[in-house]
Amino acid sequence: xxxxxxxxxxxxxxxxxxxxxxxxxxxxxxxxxxxxxxxxxxxxxxxxxxxxxxxxxxxxxxxxxxxxxxxxxxxxxxxxxxxxxxxxxxxxxxxxxxxxxxxxxxxxxxxxxxxxxxxxxxxxxxxxxxxxxxxxxxxxxxxxxxxxxxxxxxxxxxxxxxxxxxxxxxxxxxxxxxxxxxxxxxxxxxxxxxxxxxxxxxxxxxxxxxxxxxxxxxxxxxxxxxxxxxxxxxxxxxxxxxxxxxxxxxxxxxxxxxxxxxxxxxxx
Amino acid sequence: xxxxxxxxxxxxxxxxxxxxxxxxxxxxxxxxxxxxxxxxxxxxxxxxxxxxxxxxxxxxxxxxxxxxxxxxxxxxxxxxxxxxxxxxxxxxxxxxxxxxxxxxxxxxxxxxxxxxxxxxxxxxxxxxxxxxxxxxxxxxxxxxxxxxxxxxxxxxxxxxxxxxxxxxxxxxxxxxxxxxxxxxxxxxxxxxxxxxxxxxxxxxxxxxxxxxxxxxxxxxxxxxxxxxxxxxxxxxxxxxxxxxxxxxxxxxxxxxxxxxxxxxxxxxxxxxxxxxxxxxxxxxxxxxx
Numbered sequence: 001x002x003x004x005x006x007x008x009x010x011x012x013x014x015x016x017x018x019x020x021x022x023x024x025x026x027x028x029x030x031x032x033x034x035x036x037x038x039x040x041x042x043x044x045x046x047x048x049x050x051x052x053x054x055x056x057x058x059x060x061x062x063x064x065x066x067x068x069x070x071x072x073x074x075x076x077x078x079x080x081x082x083x084x085x086x087x088x089x090x091x092x093x094x095x096x097x098x099x100x101x102x103x104x105x106x107x108x109x110x111x112x113x114x115x116x117x118x119x120x121x122x123x124x125x126x127x128x129x130x131x132x133x134x135x136x137x138x139x140x141x142x143x144x145x146x147x148x149x150x151x152x153x154x155x156x157x158x159x160x161x162x163x164x165x166x167x168x169x170x171x172x173x174x175x176x177x178x179x180x181x182x183x184x185x186x187x188x189x190x191x192x193x194x195x196x197x198x199x200x201x202x203x204x205x206x207x208x209x210x211x212x213x214x215x216x217x218x219x220x221x222x223x224x225x226x227x228x229x230x231x232x233x234x235x236x237x238x239x240x241x242x243x244x245x246x247x248x249x250x251x252x253x254x255x256x257x258x259x260x261x262x263x264x265x266x267x268x
Numbered sequence: 269x270x271x272x273x274x275x276x277x278x279x280x281x282x283x284x285x286x287x288x289x290x291x292x293x294x295x296x297x298x299x300x301x302x303x304x305x306x307x308x309x310x311x312x313x314x315x316x317x318x319x320x321x322x323x324x325x326x327x328x329x330x331x332x333x334x335x336x337x338x339x340x341x342x343x344x345x346x347x348x349x350x351x352x353x354x355x356x357x358x359x360x361x362x363x364x365x366x367x368x369x370x371x372x373x374x375x376x377x378x379x380x381x382x383x384x385x386x387x388x389x390x391x392x393x394x395x396x397x398x399x400x401x402x403x404x405x406x407x408x409x410x411x412x413x414x415x416x417x418x419x420x421x422x423x424x425x426x427x428x429x430x431x432x433x434x435x436x437x438x439x440x441x442x443x444x445x446x447x448x449x450x451x452x453x454x455x456x457x458x459x460x461x462x463x464x465x466x467x468x469x470x471x472x473x474x475x476x477x478x479x480x481x482x483x484x485x486x487x488x489x490x491x492x493x494x495x496x497x498x499x500x501x502x503x504x505x506x507x508x509x510x511x512x513x514x515x516x517x518x519x520x521x522x523x524x525x526x527x528x529x530x531x532x533x534x535x536x537x538x539x540x541x542x543x544x545x546x547x548x549x550x551x552x553x554x555x556x557x
Contacts, residue, residue, distance in 0.1 A: 019528065030309065031388060038387040038394050050401040058487040066490035069497075077332035134329060134502060136486050138392065140322035141331035142502050227487045261393035267487030268400060 048263075055265040068201055068226035071132045071144050080145040080208055082216035083137060085188065088174035088236055096173075101220040106204070110169070110241035113160035120206065120220055126150040129203050137230040138262065147224050149205035153198045155240070161194075165242035168197040169249065170223055170234035176256055190234040191246050191254040191264075192225055201226040204237065229266035231257045290456055292544035297422070300413045301539055307406035308516065310398055313386030315513060316379070317395035323379030325510055329501030337507065342368040342377025349375055403481065410474055417470075426458060427467060433460040449530045452549035462526075469519050477512035480505045 037043045088094070096104050101120060109115040130148040137143075152168065169191045177186035196202055203224050206213055213219040218235025225232050232255070246252065251259025258264045293301070323341065328334025339354040340362070351367025353360045364370075369381035371389060382388040386398055417423040433440075440460045443450075450459055458466065482488045483496045483505035499505040527535040531547070538544035 016528075019532065028383070031313065031383065031386065034310070034313065034386045034398070035388050038391070038398075044394070044397060047397040047401040050397070050404050053404060054400060058485070062487050062491045067493050068486065068490055069494050071329070075329065075333070077330055079332065081332055134486075136484075136502065137322070138396075140318070140506060141324075142329065143332050144330045227490055229486060257393075261397075263393075263396070268485045 051263045051265060051268075054268045058265075058267050062227075064195055065199065066227075068133055071134065073132065073146070075144050076132060076146055076209060077143050080135075080214075080217055081141065081143045082214075083139075083230065085174035085176065085235065086216040090173050090175055090179045090187075093173040093236065097215065097219075104220050104238075106221060106237065107239040108155060108159045108241075109239070110243055111162040111165035112242050113162060114158065116159050118155070123150050123204065123206060123221070126154060129200075130207075131201055131203070131224075131226070133201070133224070133226045135230055135233065138257075138266070146207075146209050147203060147205040148207035148210075149203035149221075149224065151200070152202045152204055152223070153200075155204065156197060156242075159242075161242045164244045165194070167191045167193055167243050167246060167254070169241040169243050169246060169254075170237050171239040171241065172234050173236040173238050185250065186256075188234060188236070188256045189250065190223070190232055190256070191243070192223075192228070192232065196225050196227065199225075199227070225266075227267055231255070231262060232266040287545060287548055289543050289545050291542050292456075292538045293542050294420070294422075295542065296416050296420075297413075298539055298542060300409055300416070303405065303409045304413075307402045307409065308520070310386055310402045311406060312513060312517065313384065314395040314398035314402070315510075317385035317387065317390065318392060318399060319510065320379035320385065320390055321392045325507040326503040327500060327507060328503050331503050334501070334503045338510075340366045340379040349377065351377075407478060410478070414470070427463050427470075429458075429460045429463045433463070436460065447529050449547070451547040453546075455546050465519065465522075469516065473512050473515050473519070477509060477516065480509035480512060484509065 096102075104120050105117045106119075106123065107115075107117050127150070128148055129151055130146060132144060132146045135143045135145060156168075170189060172188035172190075174188050175186045176188055177184065180186065192202075201224070204221050205218075205224050206221055208214065208217055213222060218233075218237070221237045222235040223233055223237055243249070246254040250256075253259045254264045255262075322331075324331070324336050324339040326334030326336050336354075337356060341352055341354075343350050343352060349363070349368045350361060351363040351365065351369065353362040353366045365381055366379065368375060368377055370376070371378070371382045378390055385395070387394050417427065437460050443459075444461055449455070450457075480499055483499050483502060489496050489502070496502055496505055499508055534545050534547075
């Protein structure tokens with residue numbers, strides 16, 4: 001009988017709709033649950049524990065001195081993409097920039113035996129390294145550029161880090177929230193460990209693609225830590241500090257974006 | 269209709285006695301299956317949130333010189349915000365889902381909509397924490413599964429199709445297209461299309477998604493300097509990671525669809541308790557050669 005059949009089909013459709021509804025409801029519950037968990041400190045700490053595992057595993061599978069890939073000159077992007085601060089508005093930076101960075105000095109201090117200052121001319125006179133590498137932003141894009149600069153290891157050799165120094169901290173000119181009027185410090189900063197600091201490809205770059213570093217890419221000096229993501233490559237560096245730990249510096253996480261929740265280890 | 273129903277009934281009654289249950293999925297497989305469901309759900313949601321931070325995919329090393337092939341963006345138009353998705357060189361209006369969608373009632377420009385991402389709001393740092401924690405669980409679970417299938421002989425006994433089964437692939441394709449599912453003894457084994465699909469998922473898509481994901485890590489790239497070139501460069505690896513995820517999602521849709529068509533409760537029970545009720549043979553089956 002057609003009515004029985006229609007009834008059966010209707011029941012089947014209803015059951016399917018119910019099942020579909022159940023799936024959708026379960027999905028929505030999972031997603032809203034994930035949003036709640038994202039704001040639960042203990043849960044997020046558990047998620048973050050994977051960072052330590054990733055960092056340790058990277059250290060095991062990738063040798064300490066393993067090199068980042070270097071590319072051919074033909075693979076260099078015509079314009080190097082810039083991100084983050086493009087032109088710092090901080091008064092001290094603006095004054096230096098307007099003078100063509102003539103008065104720029106890199107200060108190196110902290111847990112070192114011989115604190116020192118270096119002018120751009122002095123840095124340029126030191127042995128240099130050129131490398132064509134790929135810059136990988138945490139957002140997902142990449143860009144290949146040619147960098148020239150002095151190896152950080154060379155600078156460290158001159159200032160003689162003390163035994164308790166574990167990290168190299170970079171202090172930058174650019175205030176991420178704009179120049180401060182009320183003493184609020186939002187200047188970019190970053191930190192890396194001594195393994196990365198002493199790596200062959202870790203340089204303080206003053207040239208990009210055979211020209212002086214453009215302002216939007218961090219003039220006059222930026223760091224290149226080739227085995228980590230873009231936010232670790234501090235731009236507009238004015239001081240380097242050797243520290244035993246960074247728990248009491250700013251947000252305590254070792255960098256501007258780290259204080260905003262990103263991983264300290266930017267190698268993943 | 270009516271007469272047909274009457275004709276089938278005695279046959280069903282006769283077969284009822286033959287209805288039997290088999291222990292289809294062993295405990296380790298069931299546990300690993302459900303861990304996988306959790307991992308894949310979270311990896312997909314958090315992966316889409318990460319994708320949204322730069323909603324364009326390319327072929328090549330670099331996103332400046334590479335060739336974009338998929339791009340999702342939001343634009344302002346006189347009629348209001350428009351979501352556009354470009355595939356190759358063709359633009360599609362995807363307002364409401366891709367490019368422009370509502371986040372808690374507010375229309376926003378974003379790649380994938382908030383109902384598909386973990387967390388819902390655009391939050392790259394948090395999405396990465398979710399992604400990497402569950403990526404570890406997923407990989408450990410996956411390795412455990414492969415070791416288990418090999419050493420318990422689940423792989424050779426149940427997953428690798430026999431020569432005869434491979435020979436009957438044509439019939440299996442026709443049966444699938446007719447949504448006809450095996451009964452009796454045939455229902456106690458994976459059918460040939462099912463085995464091949466599982467093998468492709470386990471030994472092609474899953475390793476691909478893991479290696480393409482690892483190629484995105486600047487440190488893992490240094491394990492053998494230059495190995496990322498095997499995938500066509502880092503941006504190609506990002507595309508392959510995305511495409512493998514799309515392939516897995518397609519698999520999940522088909523898998524869930526087949527479960528529903530073949531009998532939700534029986535299939536779900538077999539993956540929860542292990543016990544599966546073998547559908548009795550159709551009377552017509554005896555006549556088959």
